[in-house]
Amino acid sequence: MSSLAKNYKRRKLSFASGKGSFLYTKSGAKYLDFVQGIAVNSLGHTNPTLVNAINKQSKKLWHVSNSFIIPEGEELARKLTNKTFANAVIFQNSGAEATEAAIKVARRYFYSIGKPEKNRILCIKNSFHGRTIATINASGSEKMTEGFGPKVAGFDHFKFGNHNELKKKITNKTAAIMIEPIMGEGGIKVIPDWCLKELRKICDKNKILLILDEVQCGIGRTGKFFSYEYAKIKPDIVPIAKGIGGGFPIGAVLMTKKVSAGMVPGTHGSTFGGNPLAMAVGNAVMNEIFKKGFLGKVNSNSKYFISELNKIKNKFPKIIKEIRGKGLILGIQLHHDQTKFINSLMKNKLLTIKAAENVIRVLPPLNVNKNEINMALKIITKVCNSYQK
Ligand SMILES: *Cc1c(COP(=O)(O)O)cnc(C)c1O
Numbered sequence: 001m002s003s004l005a006k007n008y009k010r011r012k013l014s015f016a017s018g019k020g021s022f023l024y025t026k027s028g029a030k031y032l033d034f035v036q037g038i039a040v041n042s043l044g045h046t047n048p049t050l051v052n053a054i055n056k057q058s059k060k061l062w063h064v065s066n067s068f069i070i071p072e073g074e075e076l077a078r079k080l081t082n083k084t085f086a087n088a089v090i091f092q093n094s095g096a097e098a099t100e101a102a103i104k105v106a107r108r109y110f111y112s113i114g115k116p117e118k119n120r121i122l123c124i125k126n127s128f129h130g131r132t133i134a135t136i137n138a139s140g141s142e143k144m145t146e147g148f149g150p151k152v153a154g155f156d157h158f159k160f161g162n163h164n165e166l167k168k169k170i171t172n173k174t175a176a177i178m179i180e181p182i183m184g185e186g187g188i189k190v191i192p193d194w195c196l197k198e199l200r201k202i203c204d205k206n207k208i209l210l211i212l213d214e215v216q217c218g219i220g221r222t223g224k225f226f227s228y229e230y231a232k233i234k235p236d237i238v239p240i241a242k243g244i245g246g247g248f249p250i251g252a253v254l255m256t257k258k259v260s261a262g263m264v265p266g267t268h269g270s271t272f273g274g275n276p277l278a279m280a281v282g283n284a285v286m287n288e289i290f291k292k293g294f295l296g297k298v299n300s301n302s303k304y305f306i307s308e309l310n311k312i313k314n315k316f317p318k319i320i321k322e323i324r325g326k327g328l329i330l331g332i333q334l335h336h337d338q339t340k341f342i343n344s345l346m347k348n349k350l351l352t353i354k355a356a357e358n359v360i361r362v363l364p365p366l367n368v369n370k371n372e373i374n375m376a377l378k379i380i381t382k383v384c385n386s387y388q389k
Contacts, residue, residue, distance in 0.1 A: 011346070018045025021365055021372045023351070031346075032375055034364045035353045039184070039216050039329065042243035043288055044365035050246050050284050057280035064276065066269060072279035079286045080254060083225055085234040088260035091274030092251035095215035096130025098239035099178070101253040103134060104268055105237055105260070106176040106209045107154075112262035118175045118208070122166070125157040126356075128185035129178065129213055138178065160189065167202065176209035176237070177202070181227040184216035187357035188324040188331030196231035209236040209259060215251075219243030220289045220366050222327035223299040230326075243366075248281040289366070298366050302327045305362075305373050312377065316384040324359065328366055331359040332380070341383060350379040 016026040021044055023031045033045070043050060057072070064070060077089040090105075092098045103121055110118035121138060129135040136144040137152035145151065156174070158165040160183075170177075177199060183189040196212075203210040212235040217227040221243055228235055236259050241251035251273070255263075272278075288294065306323060309332065313320040319341075324331035334341060338358050345352055345360075355361045364372065 013346070020044040020047070021368055029349070031349045031351050032372060032379070033351045034362050034376055035351045036363050036365050037247060038242065038353060038361075039221055039363045040242045040245070041247045042219055042221070042285060042366050043246045044367055045247075047246060047288075047367075049288060050248075050281055053280050053284035054248070054277065057277050060276070062275065062277045063272070065271070066274060070274055070276055070279065072276045072283060073274040076274075076279045076282045076286065079283065079290075080252070083286075083290065084238070084254060085256065086238065086254035087257035088255050088263075090253050090255075090263065090268060090270075091279070092241070092253065092270055093249050093272050093278075094130070094251045095239065095241035096132045096135045096251075097270070097273070098215060098241050098251035098253050099129040099135050099138065099213055100132055101251075101268060102178065102211045102213070102237045102239040102255075103138065103176075105253060105255055105263060106178075106211060108262035108267060109209065109259040110175050110262075112264075117173055120154050120156055120171070120173045120175060121211075122156045122158065122169055122174055122177045124160050124179055124183070124186075126160075126186065127180060127183060127213075129180075130215075160186075163198070170202070170206050170208065174206065174208050176211050178211035178213060180213045180215075180217065181231075182217040182222065182326060182329055184329065184361070185355055187333070187355045187359040188329060188361060189357075190324065190326055193231035196228060196233055200231075200233040200235075203236075211235065211237040211239070214238050215241045217326075217329055219285070220295055220298060220327075221329045221363075223295055223302055224327075225289065225295070227326065244282050244285060245278060246281060246285040248278055250278045250282050294366070298327055301368060301370065301373060302330075304370065305330065305377075308373075308377050309380070312381055312384060315381075316387070319384055319387050321358070325362075328362075328364055328368065330362040331355060332362065334358045334360065341387075344383040344386065345379060348379040348382060350376055 015023040017024045023033045107119045125140045129138045140157040156169045218240045238254045309323045321335045322333040353361045
């Protein structure tokens with residue numbers, strides 16, 4: 001009997017070790033892991049560079065309070081701002097903390113310019129921004145908020161794709177629009193570039209902030225460092241997490257100089273956020289992702305993977321409805337419930353994970369190679385074939 005609470009539906013499978021794209025059980029069974037902790041292990045399991053970084057830092061210094069200067073954090077913040085729209089960073093430990101911090105930053109900005117009434121955040125109905133009390137209310141999902149007490153005020157919602165509703169829901173109390181450029185849990189739904197451009201214009205026109213939740217789709221996942229770069233726009237606030245720590249829990253909120261002005265000493269904090277051990281790993285992840293050719297390879301592998309997945313789709317149009325996604329955040333949408341298909345993939349030693357809308361999420365490590373992609377394609381084809389019978 002497990003002493004853990006039953007808040008997860010766990011598979012009857014556990015692993016003893018991992019290397020790159022693969023996981024191994026205690027008895028030595030080998031699985032191709034195209035979940036990677038849900039886009040967390042961006043450089044695969046036990047990446048030697050990261051192992052080295054964490055070993056080195058673990059012998060020097062693990063944790064000091066944020067009441068002191070933390071050079072490793074200064075360095076990671078500098079790397080993040082040098083490569084992006086942002087001028088300032090606050091480190092956290094998770095995605096939900098990062099999205100909550102994003103909400104705080106947006107509200108505090110308007111407070112600091114004498115407009116405290118502008119505090120409402122407009123989000124897509126049934127989106128995903130984390131599991132804290134505030135972020136489940138941001139998501140606007142009945143399922144996620146059920147049983148968790150009074151609704152947290154300050155959030156409005158519009159239906160995905162309903163631009164008229166979006167415009168109508170903006171009032172003089174709106175502080176920001178917060179969306180995921182690619183809805184991960186929502187079924188790998190990509191917000192088109194023209195739509196992001198339009199959103200930017202709407203925000204500018206209404207003098208409100210654009211928060212892009214890149215917790216899942218950021219950090220090289222789409223083949224650019226941030227997925228919004230495809231739309232050639234600049235957001236005001238971007239929460240990140242998953243991929244930045246390569247498996248070590250790190251979250252952060254990135255912001256422009258303008259909005260950071262509200263975050264004066266004492267306004268926000270975190271005991272663990274940005275400690276030297278976490279920051280050492282984050283720096284190593286950034287160094288790898290910005291190595292020459294790294295993102296180019298993500299893109300060429302993605303192109304190959306997507307085109308081969310579409311060939312499988314065309315061969316099995318009664319099973320696969322659509323191939324979704326960008327870079328290496330991919331979705332195979334089935335016509336029917338995907339549970340059985342995912343279980344069959346797992347029996348064939350390929351690990352994938354569910355998302356909404358009958359989608360099978362495929363999240364290989366960013367440094368996956370073509371052989372591994374071919375292995376996955378072969379297993380997916382095999383499972384499709386077994387469905388035909
Ligand atoms: C995973 C995720 C979160 C929450 O991250 P946690 O680390 O689980 O708190 C928030 N937003 C998006 C888009 C995510 O994918």
